[in-house]
Amino acid sequence: MAMDKKSLFYLLLGASGLFLVVFAQYLGSISGQRVVLVSTTFENGSLAYLGDISINTSALDPEDGIYLKVRNRLSDLLQMVNGTSKNVRRVASGKFKKGFYYNRDTMALINDDNLLTNPNIVQSSPLYTLSKVSSIDSSFARQSDSTSAPSKNAGDVTSNANIKERSNAAEINGPDSPGRYxxxxxxxxxxxxxxxxxxxxxxxxxxxxxxxxxxxxxxxxxxxxxxxxxxxxxxxxxxxxxxxxxxxxxxxxxxxxxxxxxxxxxxxxxxxxxxxxxxxxxxxxxxxxxxxxxxxxxxxxxxxxxxxxxxxxxxxxxxxxxxxxxxxxxxxxxxxxxxxxxxxxxxxxxxxxxxxxxxxxxxxxxxxxxxxxxxxxxxxxxxxxxxxxxxxxxxxxxxxxxxxxxxxxxxxxxxxxxxxxxxxxxxxxxxxxxxxxxxxxxxxxxxxxxxxxxxxxxxxxxxxxxxxxxxxxxxxxxxxxxxxxxxxxxxxxxxxxxxxxxxxxxxxxxxxxxxxxxxxxxxxxxxxxxxxxxxxxxxxxxx
CATH class of the missing domain: 3.40.50.300 (P-loop containing nucleotide triphosphate hydrolases)
Incomplete structure (x- = not known):
């Protein structure tokens, strides 16, 4: 798939996301080109800033996943414009509608018109070039809404421990949570x-x-x-x-x-x-x-x-x-x-x-x-x-x-x-x-x-x-x-x-x-x- 030459493609650093957003907007204004922002360095690929488009890269098919880690040097960012990876080209070539984003909680791809709401079956659309979504924030996806809560009888202390362990494992951040919210x-x-x-x-x-x-x-x-x-x-x-x-x-x-x-x-x-x-x-x-x-x-x-x-x-x-x-x-x-x-x-x-x-x-x-x-x-x-x-x-x-x-x-x-x-x-x-x-x-x-x-x-x-x-x-x-x-x-x-x-x-x-x-x-x-x-x-x- 050909690279969209009217778009500059950048990967955001987690700690530098806000700075890069400002920088990208400035770059877009002086270059007359559209800047697409994608985050890969946040936990599980979660998104920080929407910009024109934000996607959860960990949700792509494993064969199409983006596993690139961008460092602090501007040259590393600019190098991505040429996009030697098919994954980068694939994402950057689409004509994305402003407001499109990935919702972590419902595990659904949605845009301004809520066109795509099924997290498991996302069909192709002229608005999007992403063909498949498999999961989002894997630890979040482990939560189950279809199983009833096990019994917490007074005499079943072992069962209670299992319940708490299971609940903790379903947290957004895994099992190493502190003793507080x-x-x-x-x-x-x-x-x-x-x-x-x-x-x-x-x-x-x-x-x-x-x-x-x-x-x-x-x-x-x-x-x-x-x-x-x-x-x-x-x-x-x-x-x-x-x-x-x-x-x-x-x-x-x-x-x-x-x-x-x-x-x-x-x-x-x-x-x-x-x-x-x-x-x-x-x-x-x-x-x-x-x-x-x-x-x-x-x-x-x-x-x-x-x-x-x-x-x-x-x-x-x-x-x-x-x-x-x-x-x-x-x-x-x-x-x-x-x-x-x-x-x-x-x-x-x-x-x-x-x-x-x-x-x-x-x-x-x-x-x-x-x-x-x-x-x-x-x-x-x-x-x-x-x-x-x-x-x-x-x-x-x-x-x-x-x-x-x-x-x-x-x-x-x-x-x-x-x-x-x-x-x-x-x-x-x-x-x-x-x-x-x-x-x-x-x-x-x-x-x-x-x-x-x-x-x-x-x-x-x-x-x-x-x-x-x-x-x-x-x-x-x-x-x-x-x-x-x-x-x-x-x-x-x-x-x-x-x-x-x-x-x-x-x-x-x-x-x-x-x-x-x-x-x-x-x-x-x-x-x-x-x-x-x-x-x-x-x-x-x-x-």
């Missing part, structure tokens, strides 16, 4: 002003703790063992409070001992549907909300004389399920794209891959009305009807040219909505979480079933969390605790107007059907069973 200096990404979660190394979790914990400068620190991800106004607060009555469950230091607001809001400097600015929260501050000392104090002596710590902590941030609208601030995403490659689930998985997720859903219309009143979007059923009408028009305008998912995940669209309607599109958001976490790692139930059988639901969740069983008397004592939280505004707002309910049921119809299909359970098809939901007292709302 630390930035990998050789990991490179777009600078967004926020800490890059996907460029962080996980510590090695302790095998004698059920909860993911580690020692950092002789201080025990812990991540959450479980995460109630959603949804707002489905009973998450009531559930979390009841779970905390188990002697092995420890509340966090956040709001009500439950909420941190980290993943969806405070990490990006906002809260409460963008209506409030917050100081930016870093991962280290999030970790500080979990009480390692109390976890350490819960001890069991095993038959072999070893000590095991069965205590766990968790958090419940019900907006995390659906408020994924800050994705353009995640370094691995192209902010000009219509849809994200990386969202909150991927970030959560990267730092805590075995976290157990709990999701409660509820009749989507009832959930929306309760959330609307609780978050003070409005006060009456009349307000609700008017604001639903406005929100539907916003979504109609957007979906005339884009997918519903793209509209719901667009911060600008989200800000225009006068109701928290996004949270009721359950299937869209569930698919996003299931892209990353295996189904076996999620406990999913309905608010209606929780209300009808609190004891049974708690029993199943304790089993899901691998906690020691409660005595029957204690279980029913916890089940009979009065509801922890009521939406008092529901009592004075009046019922949902029939015309409002009808239009919302029609809107959610296909998503209800899809949810039931995903879960293989028609109880989740609220088109069929919504009438049963009203058997329960909808004026006494939990969460």
């Amino acid at each position: 630390a930035m990998n200096d050789s990991c490179v990404s777009r600078n967004t002003g926020l800490e890059d979660i996907l460029c962080m190394r996980r510590p090695t979790f302790l095998p004698d703790y059920r909860n993911p914990c580690w020692y950092e400068a002789e201080r025990l620190r812990c991540m959450p063992y479980f995460h109630i991800i959603g949804v707002c106004k489905t009973g998450t607060t009531d559930l979390f409070e009841r779970l905390s009555h188990h002697p092995e469950v420890i509340k966090n230091r956040g709001i009500m001992g439950k909420e941190t607001w980290f993943w969806s809001w405070k990490r990006y400097g906002h809260a409460q549907f963008y209506r409030r600015n917050e100081p930016y929260m870093r991962l280290d501050e999030f970790i500080n909300l979990f009480d390692g000392q109390t976890i350490s104090s819960i001890r069991q002596t095993m038959a072999n004389g070893s000590v095991f710590h069965p205590g766990v902590t968790g958090h419940g941030d019900p907006m995390d399920f659906y408020d994924l609208t800050s994705w353009r601030h995640i370094a691995q995403n192209d902010p000009r794209a219509d849809l994200p490659a990386v969202t909150t689930p991927r970030l959560v998985h990267h730092v805590n891959p075995e976290v157990r997720l709990i999701l409660i859903v509820r009749d989507p219309v009832e959930r929306l009305f309760s959330n609307y009143l609780h978050a003070r979007f409005g006060e009456t059923s009349r307000d609700f009807h008017l604001d639903v009408t406005s929100s539907l028009q916003v979504l109609r305008n957007c979906t005339s040219s884009r997918s519903m998912k793209a509209c719901l995940y667009d911060e600008r669209v989200f800000r225009q909505l006068k109701t928290p309607i996004s949270g009721s599109f359950y299937s869209i958001h569930l698919k996003e979480w299931l892209r990353v976490f295996p189904r076996q790692q999620m406990f999913i139930t309905r608010n209606e079933d929780f209300a009808a059988d609190i004891a049974g639901t708690l029993l199943n969740i304790f089993r899901f969390l691998k906690l020691d069983p409660l005595p029957t008397s204690s279980l029913y004592r916890v089940a009979n605790i009065p509801h922890y939280y009521d939406t008092k505004a529901r009592r004075t707002a009046g019922g949902i107007r029939p015309e409002t309910r009808a239009v919302l049921q029609e809107l959610f119809r296909p998503y209800n059907e899809e949810l039931a299909t995903i879960l293989g359970d028609q109880r989740f098809n609220y088109n069929i069973v919504h009438a049963r939901s009203y058997v329960y007292n909808t004026d006494n709302i939990w969460g």
